[in-house]
Amino acid sequence: MVYRAHILICGEPRCVEKGAREVEAALRSKLQELQLTEEVQVMEVSSLGHGEQGPEMVVYPEGTHYVNLTVADAERIAEEHLLKGRPVKNLIYQEPPSEPLPAPSTKEVRVVLENIGVIDPENIEDYIAFDGYTALAKALTEMTPDEVIAELKVSGLRGRGGAGFPTWLKWTFAQKAVSEQKFVICNADEGDPGAFMNRRVLEGDPHAVIEGMAIAAYAIGAQQGYVYVRAEYPIAISTLRVAITQAREYGLLGENILGSDFSFDLEIRMGAGAFVCGEETALMQSIEGKRGMPRTRPPFPAVKGLWGQSTNINNVETYANVPKILRKGGDWFASMGTEKSKGTKTFAIAGKVERTGLVEVPLGMTIREIVYDVGGGVLNGKKFKAVQTGGPMGGCIPEKYMDLPVDYEHLAEVGSIMGSGGFVVMDEDTCMVDIARFFMEFTQDESCGKCVPCRIGTRRMLEILEHICNGEGQPGDIERLEELSKYTKAGSLCGLGQGAPNPVLSTIQYFREEYEAHIYDKTCPAKVCKGLIEYRIDPEACIGCTRCARNCPVNAIAGSPKQVHVIDPETCIRCGICKQVCPVNAVYIE
Amino acid sequence: MKSLEELRKIKERALERRSLAGAGARARITVAMGTCGIAAGARDTMKAILDEMERRQISDVVVTQTGCLGLCEYEPLVQIQVGESDIVTYGKIDASRVSTLIEKHLVNDEPVAEWQVQTG
Numbered sequence: 193m194v195y196r197a198h199i200l201i202c203g204e205p206r207c208v209e210k211g212a213r214e215v216e217a218a219l220r221s222k223l224q225e226l227q228l229t230e231e232v233q234v235m236e237v238s239s240l241g242h243g244e245q246g247p248e249m250v251v252y253p254e255g256t257h258y259v260n261l262t263v264a265d266a267e268r269i270a271e272e273h274l275l276k277g278r279p280v281k282n283l284i285y286q287e288p289p290s291e292p293l294p295a296p297s298t299k300e301v302r303v304v305l306e307n308i309g310v311i312d313p314e315n316i317e318d319y320i321a322f323d324g325y326t327a328l329a330k331a332l333t334e335m336t337p338d339e340v341i342a343e344l345k346v347s348g349l350r351g352r353g354g355a356g357f358p359t360w361l362k363w364t365f366a367q368k369a370v371s372e373q374k375f376v377i378c379n380a381d382e383g384d385p386g387a388f389m390n391r392r393v394l395e396g397d398p399h400a401v402i403e404g405m406a407i408a409a410y411a412i413g414a415q416q417g418y419v420y421v422r423a424e425y426p427i428a429i430s431t432l433r434v435a436i437t438q439a440r441e442y443g444l445l446g447e448n449i450l451g452s453d454f455s456f457d458l459e460i461r462m463g464a465g466a467f468v469c470g471e472e473t474a475l476m477q478s479i480e481g482k483r484g485m486p487r488t489r490p491p492f493p494a495v496k497g498l499w500g501q502s503t504n505i506n507n508v509e510t511y512a513n514v515p516k517i518l519r520k521g522g523d524w525f526a527s528m529g530t531e532k533s534k535g536t537k538t539f540a541i542a543g544k545v546e547r548t549g550l551v552e553v554p555l556g557m558t559i560r561e562i563v564y565d566v567g568g569g570v571l572n573g574k575k576f577k578a579v580q581t582g583g584p585m586g587g588c589i590p591e592k593y594m595d596l597p598v599d600y601e602h603l604a605e606v607g608s609i610m611g612s613g614g615f616v617v618m619d620e621d622t623c624m625v626d627i628a629r630f631f632m633e634f635t636q637d638e639s640c641g642k643c644v645p646c647r648i649g650t651r652r653m654l655e656i657l658e659h660i661c662n663g664e665g666q667p668g669d670i671e672r673l674e675e676l677s678k679y680t681k682a683g684s685l686c687g688l689g690q691g692a693p694n695p696v697l698s699t700i701q702y703f704r705e706e707y708e709a710h711i712y713d714k715t716c717p718a719k720v721c722k723g724l725i726e727y728r729i730d731p732e733a734c735i736g737c738t739r740c741a742r743n744c745p746v747n748a749i750a751g752s753p754k755q756v757h758v759i760d761p762e763t764c765i766r767c768g769i770c771k772q773v774c775p776v777n778a779v780y781i782e
Numbered sequence: 783m784k785s786l787e788e789l790r791k792i793k794e795r796a797l798e799r800r801s802l803a804g805a806g807a808r809a810r811i812t813v814a815m816g817t818c819g820i821a822a823g824a825r826d827t828m829k830a831i832l833d834e835m836e837r838r839q840i841s842d843v844v845v846t847q848t849g850c851l852g853l854c855e856y857e858p859l860v861q862i863q864v865g866e867s868d869i870v871t872y873g874k875i876d877a878s879r880v881s882t883l884i885e886k887h888l889v890n891d892e893p894v895a896e897w898q899v900q901t902g
Binding site: 262396 | 783784785786789792793795796797799800812814816817818820826830833834837846847848849850851852853854855861877878879880881882885
C-alpha cells in the first residue's frame with residue numbers, strides 16, 4: 193500500500209503517562225471516520241525528542257511536529273491537517289531561538305507612556321486605579337484656572353506637536369480672550385510618515401488625553417472639545433470612543449463633573465488623509481467642513497479659532513503630560529530635561545537601527561545615546577551616516593554632531609527640528625540625495641496648493657531632484673535648489689511650505705559632495721539611485737547556477753548552465769533580486 | 783460620579799480588582815494589542831491563548847489586553863505574571879508558540895528564557 197502521509201506517535205513513558213495512547217486511539221478513530229486509513233499510516237515510535245511536552249506526533253512528509261496533544265487535538269489534526277491540508281499552527285512545536293532577544297534600554301523614562309502596557313485601555317477603572325482623574329479632581333476642587341496655568345508654567349511644558357511653543361502661554365492667551373464660546377482641540381492627525389507616538393497614546397492610554405483636555409478646558413473656560421484623529425487610525429478611534437463613553441458613564445465628562453460647576457464634553461472628528469490638516473488652522477477648517485487649507489496668523493486660534501471662537505489646540509502628547517504635571521507638580525517635570533526644554537519626549541526610532549520602536553527619554557539625551565544605548569546601535573554593525581529628525585520638515589544631522597543633546601534649541605541650531613519626534617537612522621548605504629527627493633515627493637504631494645511658492649516651488653525642486661537622481665543633473669542645480677528653497681520658505685503660509693525645503697537644505701549643507709558626485713560624476717556613492725548604478729556579475733565568482741536568470745523579472749540575464757552569466761544593463765531594472773538569490777554573492781553594484 | 787470621595791472609592795476597588803488576589807486568580811497574561819501588535823499577529827496570539835485556556839480547562843488565570851509596549855521590533859508581545867513574582871515579558875510570540883509558552887511558564891512555572899525580552 194502506498195500512503196500519502198505518515199504519522200509517528202511517540203510512545204515513550206512520559207508521553208504515555210500524559211495520555212499518548214488515548215490520543216493515538218482518537219487519531220485512528222477519526223482517520224477511520226474520515227475514510228483516510230488507506231492514505232495515512234499511523235505508527236508508534238519510541239521517542240520523538242520532546243517527551244517533556246508530550247503527547248507528541250510528527251506528520252510526514254511535511255515533518256510537522258505537534259506537541260502537548262489532547263484527544264480533541266488529535267481529532268482536529270486529522271481533520272484540518274490530514275484531510276484539508278492545513279497544519280494546525282497553534283499545536284506545532286516551536287524551537288526556542290538560539291539567542292535571547294536583546295534588552296530594551298533602561299535609559300527610558302516613561303511619563304507620557306507610563307500607563308501603556310500596564311493598563312487595559314478599554315477599562316476606565318484601570319486608569320483610575322493608577323490615580324487617573326485625580327489631577328482633574330484636584331484642579332476642580334483645589335485650584336483656580338490661574339493656578340492650573342501657573343503650575344504648567346513651572347513645568348516648562350512646550351507643545352509636543354513640533355513647534356515647541358510654551359503650553360502655559362498658549363493657554364493664557366485663550367483664557368484671556370473674550371469669546372462667546374471657547375473650544376479645546378486635540379490634534380491627533382499625526383501625519384509625519386513613520387510617526388506613531390500619538391497613536392500609541394490614543395490606543396494605550398486614551399484617558400490621559402481626555403483628562404488633559406478637560407483640565408485645559410477648565411483653565412481656559414471651554415465647555416466643548418474635539419479630538420481630530422486621522423482616519424488611518426481606526427483602532428485608536430474605536431478605543432477613544434470606548435473611553436469617551438466610559439468617561440461619560442462615570443460622570444467624568446458631561447454636566448457638573450465631580451459635583452462641580454464645570455461641564456465639558458468631547459467629540460471625535462476624523463481626518464481624511466491630508467497631511468496639511470495637521471496644521472492647526474487647516475485642521476480647524478476641516479472640522480468646520482471646509483477644505484483643509486491654512487490661513488494667515490494673527491489672529492491666532494486662541495483669539496479666533498474654530499467657528500471664529502477662542503480655541504486652544506494642542507497635540508496628543510502635550511495633553512497627555514498635563515495630568516501628571518498636576519499630580520506630581522510642575523517642579524517634578526522641570527527636574528528632567530534641559531534648561532529650555534523640560535521634561536521627556538517620545539521618539540519613533542526607525543531606519544537602520546537594531547531596535548526600532550517607540551521610546552520616551554528625557555530631553556537632552558545625546559544623539560549618540562539614543563542611537564546606541566536606546567536604539568541598540570546601527571543595524572548589522574554598519575557605519576552611522578546621519579539621523580533625520582522631525583519628519584518631512586526636518587533636517588539630516590551628520591556624524592560630527594553625534595554628541596548633540598536632543599532638544600528644541602540644539603536641533604534648530606544644526607538645521608533640523610524636533611517635530612513630533614521622528615528619528616530615522618541612516619547608514620553608509622543611504623543616499624542623501626535620494627532622501628531629500630523622498631521627502632520632497634511627500635511634501636509636494638501633500639501641498640494644499642494655496643500658496644504659489646509652496647505649490648510650484650516644491651514641484652520644481654522635486655523635478656530637479658529627480659533629474660539628479662536619474663543622472664540628468666546639470667551644473668547649477670544645487671544653486672537652483674537653494675534659491676527655490678529660499679522663496680518657498682519665505683512665501684508659504686504654513687509649516688508645510690516653510691519646512692519642505694529643510695531636508696534639501698540640510699543635505700546640501702552636510703553632504704554637498706554627494707550632490708556633486710551625482711551631477712558631475714554621474715555616480716551615486718551610496719549605490720542607491722537606480723539611474724546611476726549598474727548590477728554586474730563577477731565572472732570569477734559566478735558558478736553558472738542560473739538562479740539569477742531564472743528569477744530576473746525582466747529576463748535581463750543571459751547565460752547557460754555552468755557558464756558565466758551576464759546582465760544586460762539596458763534591460764535591467766535594478767530590482768536587486770539577482771543579488772539576493774545568488775548563492776555565491778557574485779552580483780555586485782557598480 | 784459626583785464627588786472626590788466616589789473617585790477614591792472607585793480607585794480602591796479598581797486596585798483591588800487588578801491585584802491577582804482580588805480577581806481570584808493566580809496569574810495574569812497580558813497581550814499587547816496596539817496596532818503594531820495586531821499587525822504582527824497579536825489577535826491570533828490572543829485567540830490561541832484563549833483557546834489554550836479552554837483546552838486545558840484553566841479558569842484561574844486572567845487574560846487581558848494592553849496598548850503598545852514600544853518594543854515594536856518584538857511584537858507580538860506577551861507578558862506573564864505568576865503570583866507575586868515579577869512580570870516576564872516575551873517577544874515574538876506568534877500563535878504557534880503559545881502552547882509551549884503556557885505549558886512551560888504557566889503550568890510548570892519555568893519561564894522560557896530564550897523567548898524573553900531581557901530587561902535591564
